[in-house]
Amino acid sequence: MFNKVLIANRGEIAVRIIRACRELGMQTVAVFSEADRQALHVRYADEAYLLGPAPSRESYLRGDKIIDIALKSGAKAIHPGYGFLAERADFSQACQDAGLAYIGPKPSSIAAMGDKAVARATVAKAGVAVVPGTEGEGSLSDDELLAVAPSIGFPLLVKATAGGGGKGMREVHNLEEMPALLRSARREAEASFGDGNVYLEKLVEGARHIEFQILADTHGNVIHLGERECSLQRRHQKLLEESPSPFIGDDEDMRQRMGSVAVRSAQAVGYVNAGTIEFLVDKDKNFYFLEMNTRLQVEHPVTEMVTGVDIVKEQIRIARGRQIRTTQENIHMNGWAIECRINAEDPYNSFIPSTGQISHSLLPTGPGVRVDTGVYPGFEISPYYDSLISKLIVWGETRAEAILRMRRALEEYKIVGVRTNIPFHQKLMDSHRFMGGQFDTRFVEERFSMEAAEEGKSTRPEIAAIIATLVAHQQTQRAAHIIQRGERDTSNWKWLGRWERLQR
Numbered sequence: 001m002f003n004k005v006l007i008a009n010r011g012e013i014a015v016r017i018i019r020a021c022r023e024l025g026m027q028t029v030a031v032f033s034e035a036d037r038q039a040l041h042v043r044y045a046d047e048a049y050l051l052g053p054a055p056s057r058e059s060y061l062r063g064d065k066i067i068d069i070a071l072k073s074g075a076k077a078i079h080p081g082y083g084f085l086a087e088r089a090d091f092s093q094a095c096q097d098a099g100l101a102y103i104g105p106k107p108s109s110i111a112a113m114g115d116k117a118v119a120r121a122t123v124a125k126a127g128v129a130v131v132p133g134t135e136g137e138g139s140l141s142d143d144e145l146l147a148v149a150p151s152i153g154f155p156l157l158v159k160a161t162a163g164g165g166g167k168g169m170r171e172v173h174n175l176e177e178m179p180a181l182l183r184s185a186r187r188e189a190e191a192s193f194g195d196g197n198v199y200l201e202k203l204v205e206g207a208r209h210i211e212f213q214i215l216a217d218t219h220g221n222v223i224h225l226g227e228r229e230c231s232l233q234r235r236h237q238k239l240l241e242e243s244p245s246p247f248i249g250d251d252e253d254m255r256q257r258m259g260s261v262a263v264r265s266a267q268a269v270g271y272v273n274a275g276t277i278e279f280l281v282d283k284d285k286n287f288y289f290l291e292m293n294t295r296l297q298v299e300h301p302v303t304e305m306v307t308g309v310d311i312v313k314e315q316i317r318i319a320r321g322r323q324i325r326t327t328q329e330n331i332h333m334n335g336w337a338i339e340c341r342i343n344a345e346d347p348y349n350s351f352i353p354s355t356g357q358i359s360h361s362l363l364p365t366g367p368g369v370r371v372d373t374g375v376y377p378g379f380e381i382s383p384y385y386d387s388l389i390s391k392l393i394v395w396g397e398t399r400a401e402a403i404l405r406m407r408r409a410l411e412e413y414k415i416v417g418v419r420t421n422i423p424f425h426q427k428l429m430d431s432h433r434f435m436g437g438q439f440d441t442r443f444v445e446e447r448f449s450m451e452a453a454e455e456g457k458s459t460r461p462e463i464a465a466i467i468a469t470l471v472a473h474q475q476t477q478r479a480a481h482i483i484q485r486g487e488r489d490t491s492n493w494k495w496l497g498r499w500e501r502l503q504r
């Protein structure tokens with residue numbers, strides 16, 4: 001049992017974890033780089049220790065130093081957050097070897113899911129549907145890959161086994177172009193991961209990216225907390241997530257089928273703690289295991305908002321050997337949550353990172369609004385880490401209410417000193433396709449532009465209101481057959497009226 005936790009991370013996620021520790025009555029230890037002396041996580045923690053210079057390699061990636069600090073400070077557990085040392089089997093193992101609890105999965109689970117070909121083979125053996133492609137765990141030569149490609153069929157994807165984030169991924173349309181694409185995929189994978197191994201998968205076109213949050217304890221309980229829709233991303237960087245997914249909507253049967261496949265995938269590697277199963281879902285609602293993230297995710301708050309489960313507290317309890325505090329039967333998705341990732345980047349200039357001091361900021365608050373941030377006025381945004389400065393999360397009874405609330409919160413949000421992608425999110429909230437839930441993973445890159453959104457402004461409100469109302473109507477019509485909620489305001493006319501009043 002531990003009651004002092006070292007948080008091996010920075011920014012909003014370090015603050016988020018410190019808050020959970022506080023509420024559980026635990027002592028907290030922060031670590032920081034020279035660029036983060038003034039950071040919020042340093043101020044919030046009970047103790048803080050300098051790791052080294054700003055670059056991650058010399059600070060937040062120094063697992064050896066972090067373990068030393070834990071031992072010196074008397075922390076008995078380490079929470080890795082996301083990024084940096086999260087999902088590093090060797091770090092998880094080193095914590096255990098040093099007698100420290102690792103608030104996350106076992107090294108063997110991290111390793112099994114970290115190799116995407118091993119992950120595919122492992123879950124497939126447990127009866128989980130994977131995208132058709134190469135089978136087995138071993139590495140395959142170019143000749144072997146070229147030989148099996150026609151039986152998988154084109155178009156297909158070459159993917160790095162050490163992959164993730166689209167690195168070392170190539171779309172192949174015929175056998176002739178394949179050798180050159182294999183070479184460049186291997187070269188990129190080698191450069192990014194030090195591992196040039198690749199495998200093949202049939203390309204699923206027009207797919208949506210839907211992921212399931214799972215929790216597993218050391219007593220054999222494994223549950224899922226429903227899904228998150230993560231299709232809105234640009235160059236493999238997610239920009240907005242929501243829960244539930246508008247594509248699953250009130251199809252409770254699909255949700256439970258996907259949820260139980262997610263649970264089975266986690267069980268296939270003896271998973272313990274919080275994790276996420278990613279699925280690709282095609283137009284016909286067929287779904288395939290894509291990969292598993294063996295960590296707490298950036299977008300976990302949308303799940304917290306609709307299920308009421310504090311995922312970080314559950315992680316800590318699980319690491320202390322306790323049982324999950326709820327059961328599958330007691331998990332219900334209530335209402336709708338949307339998260340906008342607020343990045344220090346210029347949406348009018350190819351989203352290039354923006355650095356500098358935040359001189360002023362005004363945070364949105366009020367009903368149904370949550371802001372997770374690691375910065376404040378006076379803080380300097382440096383170029384050393386990712387550009388996420390905060391996560392704006394809203395909850396509403398319906399998707400329409402959540403969208404209206406997000407528009408209101410984005411209007412309230414003022415950040416001066418660096419450029420942010422707030423204008424992008426505002427345009428997105430006005431997009432008819434977003435309102436109608438009509439988008440896939442290519443939407444932002446192929447069908448959305450800041451300029452076009454600017455031009456479409458004049459006709460926006462009326463058309464937008466009609467589309468959103470039709471979608472809401474369709475959904476409540478379907479919902480009406482399943483569930484009658486007493487006090488819930490499901491009148492589309494009331495909703496439309498509210499919308500119109502807001503447009504004045």
Ligand code: MV4
Pocket residue numbers: 131157163164165166201202203204205207209230231233236280290291441442
């Ligand atoms: C795919 C796919 C279509 N078919 N696999 C991109 C990152 C990587 N981890 C998996 N990715 C994809 N794999 C098959 N067989 C489309 C993507 C993909 C994607 C997936 C999730 C979220 C955004 C994406 C954007 C482009 C491509």
